[in-house]
Amino acid sequence: MDFNYLTIIIFLPLAGAAIIALVPGLSSRLIRYVAAIFTLVPLAISLGLFAAFDRSAGAEVFQFQEKVSWIPAINANYHLGVDGLSLPLVVLMALLGFLAVLISWKINLRVREYFAWLLLLETSILGVFVSLDLLLFFIFWEIEIIPMYFLISIWGAGRKEYSAMKYVLYTLFGGALILAGILGLYFTTDPHSLSMVDIAQTDLAPLVTSIPLAAIFFLLLAGFAVKLPIIPLHTWLPDAHTDAPTAVSVILAGTLIKMGGYAIIRICVTIFPQATQDYAPLLLTLAAVNVVYGAAVTLKQTDIKRLIAYSSISHMGFVLLGIFALSKVSLVGAGLQMFSHGIITGLLFAVAGIVMHNTKERNIAKLGGLARQMPAIAVIFTIAGLGAMGVPSTSGFTAEVTIFLGAFSSNVVSGVPIFTIICLLGILLAAAYILWLLQRVFFGPALAKFNHVIDADRLEKIYCAIFIALIFLVGLYPMILTDVIKTGIAPIAALFGG
Amino acid sequence: METVIPNELVWLIFLLPLLSFAVISLILRPFFSNKPRLSGYISISAIFGSFILSIWALTSILSAPSHELAIPDFNWLVIDSAITIHLGLIMDSLTAVMLIVVTLVSLMIQMYSQGYMQGDPSYHRYYAYMSLFTASMLGLVMVDNLLIMFVFWELVGLCSYLLIGFWFHRPAAANAAKKAFIVTRIGDFGFLAAILLLLSKTGTLDIAQLHSLAIAGTLAGTVLTLAAIGIFLGAVGKSAQFPLHVWLPDAMEGPTPVSALIHAATMVAAGVFLVARMFPLFEHSEVALLTVAIIGGLTAIFAATMGLVMTDIKRVLAYSTISQLGYMMLGLGVGGIAIGIFHLFNHAFFKALLFLGAGSVSHATGTFDMRQMGGLRKVMPWTYATFLIASLSIAGIWPLAGFWSKDEILLSSINNQPILFYLAMVTVFMTAFYMFRVVFLTFGGQYRGDNSGSHSARPHESPSVMIMPMVVLAVLAVGSGWLNVTGGFSQFLGGGETRGFFEGLFHGFTHTLPGLPIPLAWISLILAGLGILLAYAIYSARWLSAERITRLFAPLHMLFSRKYWFDELYEHIIARIVLLKGLFAGLKFFDSRGIDGAVNGIARTTVATGRVIRKAQTGQLQLYGMFIILGVVAIILAMYLSG
Amino acid sequence: MSLGLEHYLVLSAALFSIGLYGALTKRSAVVILMSIELMLNATNIALVAFSRYIVPVLLTGQVFTIFSIVVAAAEATVGLAIIMAIYRSRETIDTTKIDLMKW
């Protein structure tokens, strides 16, 4: 590819951030428009790439590659590229980046800083998905910490400083283990390499090293597990979500935690097939725990955003199930679920944000009967909720059922049907908590104290409609994504005979 | 209609209502909110179109050699060779029958709703949901792939959720809707598990292929049994069979036409249909078939007992539905597709009629409590007449529709499961009793309602837009059973024998079965008559005092009227105490205090460690010097110790 | 009995230890400074002794000692000046009382 599309996609938001931060005298209004433009263009390009992506059977796995030598001493390259696994996530992030700007339209506090950090966040997450060099990947992985810290701690709510710090420390601890893992991996390869592509193509097993491969595998996995999150490394998530501003919650749920799932597939599974297969039962157990435990705790939440946050934990359990069932279909399902959860939970957070913004109330027990006062919001919330509980025709169903079908039929790992059945309980519990939430917030008699509450305005309806359209698009025609995802999954599944 | 229906039009059968849903929700509701009647017209036209197409499809199938039409399909989810899910249609006799039932009943109910829902602020929404509901059910009966079927299966559940909770501002409605969805989803859990099992063992979810695998014996043994039971669990949830029956009585909270639709043609019928659709799998697993029969038989009598004592007219009807669904399951379990579906077919008409009648009554009186009714016979003659016909039909009085299908079920069960046969016979008696209890309480005697109320000083007959559909359904409640007098219906569905019309008409009364003193039809007819008589004796003629009987059987009455305490067991003990307050609360505590507590604990420990260690920095420079020397000593010691 | 390297070294070690003990226990900054001088001088003994016994031809140790003496002198000067400064601001040179900054 002659034209550096990916570089442009990831650095345009950064350029926007720089303009917003450094050009003096921009009005808040202008800043918003600059932010919107600098996120819309990457979105347009990423959609273009999605359309141009070669889905044919013999096509290259990684497309739109860019490779420039960066630090020759350690064989680090500025190496970008997307495959079927990462491309949907890039599109998702570009989309959420743009929508996040729209969602943040009403932010009035320190507008300049806010949008600068938001755009920087987008650059860093996009960078994670397109980096094919471990060092570059890790750099983008870590850059995200600082914008998140500011975004939560300045524009958040509640115990925002605690939550922001907790987020940072958790992420740093995770990052610490990843860094150790990357170094271990680097010195295991011979010749030393940081290229994900090259390492994936080498068989590490015969190499004799001082560090056991399984140890590296677990270092990396533990780091990624923090992000996903895998219980018991999850307690940052409810706090961060609860206290983050709406747009940040959307990005956090939409793509940030997907970095974990993506990295597990891209690095842990692809590079360590043997360890993956050996320890799959353990991880499937964790997946089941994530699903059931997450859902059980969700049922006890009283804060609207916290509830959605815990439901994310449960839903990420499905991703984990899909990954470690290690069949082609389940892995495709995991990819699909990452995308689907991104839009569904993104929408849930967006609309929960509107509810909280308009009612000034976030305690579920104190809300009620809002369907009368905010009918449009009620409809949107219900649709998002249906997606979250995996009702057919939404992307949530398609993704989850693909995971289940793939996982149950997997012959790579023994005992996987049992884990799948346990995870099925998750959708049962999901119905319980979503319906309970809907009932408590929107149904029942209208309350007088919310009579002044306004419904969604035009802008809010527009961005919610985009989410909804995507939820149904992927739900009704999943092949639009699976055709792409499978090209990325095929070589990975081939490692396990799939 | 000589020609075979074109493929595109077959798709239209379920696409028309879907289109209607889209038009109403995306165009009418946002832009024509002041013209609510439009959505009614659109929805009804759509379903009418589907009905016409369904008839065309039926005739096409009737004339097709193997009673099947081949429809090309589309890829829905294909991932290389690993998984292939097609979106295709299966057009066979079973589908054709179901299409007729669904479109016809739905058409009648939607017409009726124009009157019933008049003036409701959410008229648009109502018809949007109704269209979607019908579309989903039509999709469910037409698709040829188990996974796609599950899609529609869930959509049916979703629509019933939306419709039961239609008046969401009433907490009871919102609760009932939630309950319906969650309870049926417990069943869906089994269904989905069965789908996973089937796919993993056979590699396909195509219904026809699964049939042939089961028939060929490739799919057999434990796998088959497990899969069949899983599918049946789905049916148990949807069709409100014991022990997942609890949601259906509460589903009364929706508008009455919705109840009619749920009870007659959609939602609950889906479970029975599912078992019928997958019948070859059940057929090859004795355990599964027996399970179906036992659950069906038990549910039939179990629900009937509760129907005896309810005071809410719709609740009586609800338990009667559960009971009748039990019959259908029993019919499937002991007799086969033809028998079970035949009862479904007949039941759809008279049960829809009963609900519409109940709706008409409440439209007039503003209540569903039978204790507030009485004497409506005179003011609501049409309603009374149609309701009576339906009651006779459900009680199984010859030659009404209910008689025919019920008799076939009884006939099959006496041959296969004698114990279930006796239970079913008791149920026959109970059914007749509780239905006529309703008839007498509602229409007989004097009006007991509040005359001074503002709602309607005097009860009145419903408008003709509501009466007309009831009359149509009444005709069907009388005559639908005649379709199988000659055995033609069964033949079409692939079972049973043919006889001449008049032979068939009196067949049950002339043939004595071994083990029975007199022909079966006489027995059931006598039992039904006794039930009606008893109801008359208590509630009309008042030869017996209802209060005294209640006191006499106080414990039983308590048991029945408290619904065997199932709601308490499920909602209170299991859901609230064991799960929410027990397990989930425990997990939450563990999460916030255990895991997060540990996290915060580590952080606090680190900080506290710092607080302790910094104390070593006393500001005394000689102590600092001491540390230098101690450091040297420590290093040397460490080197010495480690050699 | 003739004096060997060991004797010098023992002497040096002893003096060093005494100096160290003084530096760590005496309260007066001046005495501490003196103790440090003692430690440096003890080292000088060792340096010269080593030089004499190990590399008698070269004068490495002696040269080192000369440098060390110069350095010690400079250090003492600066040290005393600082002690003066501190006395001016606090009117004490008791090191145990000089603990404004701690923790």
Place this chain on the structure above:
Amino acid sequence: MNLELLLPELSLLITAIAVIMLDLFTERKGLLAVVSIVGLAIAAGFAITMWGTDPQAIFNNMLAVDNYALFFKLLFLGIAVLVILVSVDYVSKFVHFRGEYHALVLLATLGMMLMAAATDLISIFVALELAAISFYVLVGFLKDKKSTEASLKFVLLGGIASAVLLFGMALTFGFTGTTQLPEIALAVHEMSAQGLLSNPGLILGIVLMIAGFGFKIAAVPFHMWAPDVYEGAPTPITLYLSVGSKVAGFAVILRVFYSAFALPETLSLDWGMIFAILGAIGMTLGNVVAIQQANIKRMLAYSSIAHAGYIMIGLAAIGLSIGLSPTTDTLAPLAQSSILFYVVAFALADLAAFISVIVISGKLGSDQISDYAGMGKQAPLVALALTLGLISLIGLPPTAGFIAKFYIFSDAVNNGLLWLVIIAVLNSAISAYYYLRVVKVMWLNEPAREGKVPSSLALRLALAISCLGILLLGIVPTIVMKLAEMATSMFGF
């Protein structure tokens, strides 16, 4: 004798004297800084011309002129320029002795430059003391209670440490018969492993030298002077202590241990492990106690103790790499170069942090972190610079601190020190807690009073240089890494 090889040092010496003389004659004290900077620039110019030439020895092998020394010399000269720049405002607090202040800074620089070049125990000791004594005075320059107390603690403890170091050197000399590093290496190499063990005197000597140098770099448990001295000293001097003196200490340690005690392997394994353990303790203690600090200078002192711990990982890796089979790995960064890279990165980050502290505390008159509230609003650019510096100290990308840690950790992993790396990376995570607390206070809390915080051009220039450096090294580390590799590959043994 080749005096032109000493031109950088000589020019510095002359400048120092010139500054003192000038001080006597001019009232325009600003000129002192100008002259100092010019002198430093000249010295740097001489140093640059020598870069890349073959290593040479002067003064009877007392000093080496090799890339290694030149690398550090240039680093110190650069830092000295910045120190003088940031002192411009600060020195106006002193009524007297502004000439002496500049001269002492220059002499300290000279001492450190000699430390980097010294290849003989004697010259090491003298250079080290030259720098140390200059610092003793500089620390007390404010003459207030805190400053003098810091100075007293520094001089007395420094004296003890010097004595310990000297005794260690004496023992080393005694058991090898020489003070020249290359010859010590030969002598030690000749002793078998058995011989070494039966020679506790030499071991004791080495341990005492570790203690003496450890004092310089503020390695735990020889670090306890650092927080008090850092807190009390004039902030530019604190800065210089942190980024200059400490770095010079590492320069010496690296040269001494790598050229004198490399072989036999048992020996290098031993000191490798000592540094590993000291490093682990150092970073943990530094970070954990830093969390508790309310004074930013004191916090940065503990932070720099922690960073000494990280750098010692590199030393440990060197010790262990000698023990392992000689690495022919072309794709592994050499631990020596990594250490060099790290000290540069650390210096830049600490510079950014301390310069910001000078600006902000200079206005506030307080070093309390809580008083930094609202600086994001009152002095956004300075606050941004401080934030960047702190982020680099945490080791987050895209800053120099990240790449530096990456290099040094990779050496450790390459030499089987994964456990140490895990401790270190977890420590980095802990450190984020206290660094970000400052960030939080600046950007989140409301300022106590209104008004902007002004900063002089010199300070802004210095800040800009260090911030650019941080980002440059973080994004394109190759340039500096190349220099570091050249510096270590021409180790003048």
